[in-house]
Amino acid sequence: MKVALLVNGAVREVDVEPRKTLLDTLREDLSLTGAHAGCEHGVCGACTVLVDGAPVRSCLMFAVQADGLDITTIEGLASAPGELSVLQDSFCETHGLQCGFCTPGMILASHALLEANPAPTRADIAEAISGNICRCTGYGQIVEAVELAAERLRLANAPRAAAGGRP
Amino acid sequence: MSAEAARFRFVSANRRVREDRRFVAGHGRYVADIALEGMLHVAILGAQHPAARILSIDPSAALAMPGVHYVLTGEELAGATDQLMNGLDTPNVRRFPLALGQTRYAGEWVAAVVADTRALAEDACEKVKVSYERLPYLTQAEEALDPSSPPVHPAHGSNVLLDKQFVWGEVDRHFAESPRQLSFRVTWGRNSTVPIETFGVVASWDPWSEMLDVWASIQMPKYPDQIARALRIPANNVRVHHDVDVGGSYGVKRGIKHTVLAAHLARRLGRPVRLLEDRLENMRGGDAHGPERIFDVDVAFDDAGIVRSMKMRALDNAGAYAGRAPFQLGKPIGAIVGPYKIESVAYRAQSVTTNKAVQEAVRGFGQSPTNYAIETALDKVGLACGLDRIEVRRRNFIRKEEFPYLIPSGTRYDSGDYHTVVDKVLAHVDYPALVAERDRLRAEGMLAGIGIAACLEPSGGNSAFEPLLNEKNETTTWMESVRINVDGTGCVAVTIHTTSSGQGHETLAATVVAEVLEIDPDLIRIVRPDSLACLPSNTPVGSRMAIMMGGACFHAAQKLKAKLLRIGAHRLGLAPEAARYQGGSVGAVSGGQALDWAALVNIAHRNFHLLPPDTEPGLESTHVMQVPTGTSLPKDGRVQMYPCHSFEFHLVLVALDPVLGKPEIRRYVIGHDCGTVINPHIVKGMTLGGIAHGLGAALLEEFVYDEEGQMLTQSFMDYLLPSSHEMPKVEIVHHCTPSPFTVFGQKGSGESGYLGAPAAISGALNDAVAEFGISFDKLPIRISAISDAVAAARVRSSEETTS
Structure with missing residues (x-):
């Protein structure tokens, strides 16, 4: 079946079997390998992508169901090759990862949180990433990364005076 | 710092x-991201029965499907390859990537189907007809000790892979002279590291240069050698690419059987072949389970709570093949007394085969289960002597000035300052306030308990346990x-x-x-x-x-x-x-x-x-x-194991509703001393991740087999990994005692957290339920086990009141 996906801002047409998951389509047909297959039954969250802005498990969705929808993968977060978004950079700053396998899903889930809630509490963050399993970090530095990104984004968007007169 | x-x-x-x-x-560049031109895909057919003779395999319906290239059976593979290496001297426990003639656990790989896509290979798997004759089976380690139990490997003659008794020091005399003794049993459930990335391998064979190229998600010593040996080709015909990111391992990503299978297919078919486990293949037949162990422990001590001697029997359920399971009984010998001055130890290491999946190396290589047994002993000694559980540990700790300290089993600990780490943690938490908080929770009707664990992380990894358990192995460098x-x-x-x-x-x-x-x-x-x-x-x-x-x-x-x-x-x-x-x-x-x-x-x-x-x-x-220290072969059952010994001290406050039974960790503090830290971010991450892993082992994770020999926990719906909801905010208290044996004074930290968290959380739950006169002696301690035990205890006490 032919479907047209809006992936990271560009229309991508693919011809896929109706049973092919969105995850396999992104990885195999569009060479977007940042989304990972961890369990393929919707628990681990390593395959998380944003569909119309909301975190979705691409292993539980067929590509044909995504026809015409707006999909953001980890490859779509940075503004240019070699650049990082504020959130991605915050994960580097706190070392909110180790092996990196869950990281794209973790960052996209956190990205969706920060889009909706610029000042999340620790509990909000834990809730937002609770559908993404990380086996390496015990989540501590991931939570710190999201807290740091939220703070940076708030400061970046604040008027100069409100930012506390930082140099 | x-x-x-x-x-x-x-x-x-x-x-x-x-x-x-x-x-x-x-x-990242993971193995699943590597796609070679013309690559074929493998799916695995797993055994239905825990033990069965394979009477026939009919691949014709599968092979008739368009896009299906091949069905590989154990018979063909065993004919073309040598058996997988087995570190023990047990030549009749033979292991091949696919079952040969007989299946030995439910999920064991019976056939491999190769097709143009993975989906097609999975479809074709369903068309392969295998006829089996069921055989008797067993799943329990104690049953395996019975000579009349059904042998997993009839040619081996029994289910015992290893039964080795060590006596270090005058155990009998120390027991006879000690005024007090106690005995107990604790059981460590079968769990593992379960990385989010399953194991995967891509193999490609060039018949003109006779070169096997391998990309794999491995963490495996001597990997190219073992592949070459099994495939009967010179090792310089194997090229393993190391520029592959591995999506978590913590010990288990060894993948020899996967690689031999994929490499054979690549050679046979003249096309690159990829085998990526799906989660079911990984959990059931990936041969990546961890220790499953029963400890019977006796300790001899005095009225002051000083432990003089210990007898420990560790019975490990290896599963269907030897794997690394027996050696995971050997590594803990290097820290068999933990951080304590126990003068003598008798240790019996028993490893038996059953019809369960095979073990692989798991974070700590057997040390975390052993620490759980040792820490349980210290809790019980404290209780018996009416001593605070921290005080009893302090009294038994090796003192700072006693390092390097030779333990009875032959390892010299490098350095440590256990008393100071404990003092720093107690000052950090305000221990009396923590106790008051526990008591306040209890007064509110909650169950609340404090857990304590003090343990070592042997680090620097040599393989001295191999010659210790197998005299034919003379490895002294790593x-x-x-x-x-x-x-x-x-x-x-x-x-x-x-x-x-x-x-x-x-x-x-x-x-x-x-x-x-x-x-x-x-x-x-x-x-x-x-x-x-x-x-x-x-x-x-x-x-x-x-x-x-x-x-x-x-x-x-x-x-x-x-x-x-x-x-x-x-x-x-x-x-x-x-x-x-x-x-x-x-x-x-x-x-x-x-x-x-x-x-x-x-x-x-x-x-x-x-x-x-x-x-x-x-x-x-x-x-x-060369690994610093540990350069000699064992002598008289003693050997210098790892060179460095990091120390961790866990202090946990757990609270739970007595009816619901769901433990909530209210406070988690760890004092950590791994010598000089090279990168603080990395060490912090290892420690927090290790605690999460240990929390899983303590409360959630187990590969459960039913009485039919089938594994029940085959997915992440049943095998539960800790999420951000279960993990508390952890406070780390640092201390630095440099190792005299390393260049900057650094020690290891890759297993930190995991080595003490199960013991600490178990101790906290036992403190919480002590008022009912009950305790938990098996991990994981699930919510249902807690609520059932508390309910039963309440019924008993109300019956006693009314009668």
């Missing part, structure tokens, strides 16, 4: 982990290597000779080389050559890389620096001792003219006439590092 910061430029500095950039961008190359433009590349699974080895190597050469770490490129261009490595097992790769980097950089110094001194007409190296330049100790990095590099690469006599041109150095 301020003292360390003063001593070092980059070591211990709060620097970013260089690997993180590619991962946050989604540009080296690690590094090469530094400075090119003609002065740029530095450092080669490391292993894959990594999140440990930050590129950051480690760059930090250490930069520290010694006094150059910017960010200017150093880290390279991972393929196995044919590699120096010897034993991969990041046994918490060893800070010590071993860090050590190799240090020594290689020292050699390079010495060469630069010789070149510079010669050029400046100075005696070597009159010259000094500083920040990449060489000049006179007395000051004056100096040659900078570019000038020194230029001489090495272009001016042979300016080099000192007998100096090779170019600028490179290598170092192959």
Whole structure:
């Protein structure tokens, strides 16, 4: 079946079997390998992508169901090759990862949180990433990364005076 | 850490982990991202029965499907390959990647189907007809000790793989002389590390150059050797690519059987072949389970709570083949007394086969279960003597001034300051306030308990347990290597000779080389050559890389620096001792003219006439590092195991509703001493991640088999990994006792947290339910087990009240 996906801002047409998951389509047909297959039954969250802005498990969705929808993968977060978004950079700053396998899903889930809630509490963050399993970090530095990104984004968007007169 | 910061430029500095950039961008390169031209895909057919004779395999319906290329059976594979290596001297426990003639556990791989796509291969798997004759089976370790139990390997003669009794010191006398004794049993449930990435391998065979290329998600010592041996080809016909990111391992990503299978198919079919486990294949038949162990412990002590002697029997359920299971009983011998001055120990290590999946190395290699048994003993001794559980530990701890400390089983602990770490943790938490908080929760009707664990992380990984358990194995080195190359433009590349699974080895190597050469770490490129261009490595097992790769980097950089110094001194007409190296330049100790990095590099690469006599041109150095200490074979059942011993002290407050039984961790503090920290971010991550892993082992995770021999927990719906909801905020209290045996005083930290968290959480729950006169003696302690036990205890006490 032919479907047209809006992936990271560009229309991508693919011809896929109706049973092919969105995850396999992104990885195999569009060479977007940042989304990972961890369990393929919707628990681990390593395959998380944003569909119309909301975190979705691409292993539980067929590509044909995504026809015409707006999909953001980890490859779509940075503004240019070699650049990082504020959130991605915050994960580097706190070392909110180790092996990196869950990281794209973790960052996209956190990205969706920060889009909706610029000042999340620790509990909000834990809730937002609770559908993404990380086996390496015990989540501590991931939570710190999201807290740091939220703070940076708030400061970046604040008027100069409100930012506390930082140099 | 301020003292360390003063001593070092980059070591211990709060620097970013260089690997993180590619991962946050989604540009890691995992095995599933490697797609070769013409690549075929494998799906695995698993056995339905725990034990059965394979009468026939009919692949015709599968092969008739368009796009299906091949169905491989155990018979063909066993004919074309040698059996997988088995470290024990048990030649009749034979293991091949696919079951040969008989299946020995439910899920064991019976056939492999190769097709154009993975989906098609899975479809075709369903068309392969296997007829079985069911055989008797067993799942329990104690049953396996019975000589009349159904043998998993009839040719072996029994289900006992290993039964070895060690006696270190005068155990009988110490027991006879001790006024008090107690005995107990605890059981460690079968769990594992369960990385989010399953195991995967891509194999490609070039028949003209006779070269096997392998990309795999491995953490496996001697991996190319073992593949070559099984495939009956010279090892230099195997090229393992190390530029593959591994999506978590923590010990289990060994994958020999997967690789032999995929490599055979690639050779047979003349096409690249990929085998990526799905989650079911991984959980059921990936042979990546961990220890499942019963401990029977006796301790002899006095009224002051001083433990003098211990008898420990560890009975491990290895599963259907030997794997690494028996050796995971051997490694804990290197810290068999934990951080305590126990004078003598009798240790019986028993490993038996049953019809369950095979074990692989799991974080700590058996140490965490052993620590759980030792810590349970200390809790019980404290209780028996009416002593606070922290006080009883303090009384038994080895004291700072007693290091290096020789334990009865032959290992000399390097260093430690256990009392100080405990003091720091107690001061940090305000211990009386924590106790008051527990009592306040109890007064509110909650169950609340404090858990304590003090334990060691042996690190630096040699394999001394192999010769200890198998006299035919005479391995006394477990080296690690590094090469530094400075090119003609002065740029530095450092080669490391292993894959990594999140440990930050590129950051480690760059930090250490930069520290010694006094150059910017960010200017150093880290390279991972393929196995044919590699120096010897034993991969990041046994918490060893800070010590071993860090050590190799240090020594290689020292050699390079010495060469630069010789070149510079010669050029400046100075005696070597009159010259000094500083920040990449060489000049006179007395000051004056100096040659900078570019000038020194230029001489090495272009001016042979300016080099000192007998100096090779170019600028490179290598170092192959032997594990510090532990260079001899065992003697009289004693051996020096790992060189370094990190210490961790866990203090946990758990609260739960007595009806619901769901434990909530209210406070989690760990005191951690792994000597000099090379990168604080990495050590912190290892520690927090290890605690999460230990929390899983304590409360959630188990591969459960039913009475039919079928595994019930085959998915993440049933095998529960801790999420951000279960993990509390953890407070880390640092202490640094440098190791005298390593270059910067560093020790290992890759297993930290995991080694004590199960014991601490178990202790907290037992403290919480002590008022009912009950305790838990088996991990994991699930919510249902807690609520059922509390309910039953309440019924009993109300019956006693009414009767």
